[in-house]
Amino acid sequence: MKIGSTLIEAVRGNIVTMEFDAIVNAANSSLLGGGGVDGAIHRAAGPDLVHECRLLGGCKTGQAKTTKGYRLPAEHIIHTVGPVWRGGGNGEPELLASCYRQSLERAVEVGARTVGIPAISTGIFGYPLDRAAEVAVESIAGFLEERTDCFERIALVCFDDDAKSAFDTALEEY
Template sequence: MSRITSLVGDITKIEADAIVNAANSSLLGGGGVYGAIHRAAGQELVQECRLLHGCKTGQAKITSGYRLPARHVIHTVGPVWRGGDEGEPDLLASCYETSLRLAAEYSCKTVAFPAISTGIYGYPADLAAGTAIKAIRSALGDLPGIESVMLVAFDEQAHAHLVKALKRKED
């Protein structure tokens, strides 16, 4: 059985040790996945995020999950798509890798990711899916404690990109 799976669903309802939040650099507000996670977790999450003093693109920080079924929320800031020539693929890969390494530091065995940067940040979903899968496979190679990574797609179209990327052999 693969350690990486894809499904269509609501990441705020996923039971995992950690879910990943596609955050902005302030960690203090936003829409999309970010807003949904904050609404579901409750005001305590916002209060804890204030103490983190933001996050740089490609990096990750961790908080408690509060009212979510997940024990932790890992906040990562994806790159804004500017055509792909300004380091976006490396920054996006770093989001997945640093999130998984942080999850491992906190003894998380199950981690759920949304599609990072594909919403308002404009990263093409097909390219983002390929980058995500490659980065996750690479990171999992030396993180044996992580048993399962779930890629949670918002809709069937996003899920199709993930399924296609999962079927590709490692580059």
């Protein structure tokens, strides 16, 4: 899908090995590493990432903060804290949408033209894949409709076929 000059696509792969100007980390509020994509990013980036993250003082749900990419192919890491799924009636869609908008704002601030974004909140935070994909695509598209030509490419990086299928469907239905 294209909005303005930006290609938005779902790709299957490992976000820590892919080349982007910036990648988004589905972090926990401490920003000090954890499981899933967060742990993989911290391991791949190396120990300097934890040191920089300590200086940031954590991050609130729906917000985003930026660090260097260290040993990753990406120059920047944008850490965002997604909501824990509690049934959808506790502001989860709004908080997840904020994660995507805030992450794109940080990407613009650092001059990133290509951005890789994982399926935020769909791992241990339990957000249903199909609902998360809809929020992601709507949030990204809404951002790009207001701010055209900020990016060349935004890739929704999916770790498995189920996630890729959910994000492909959301892109097709938008």
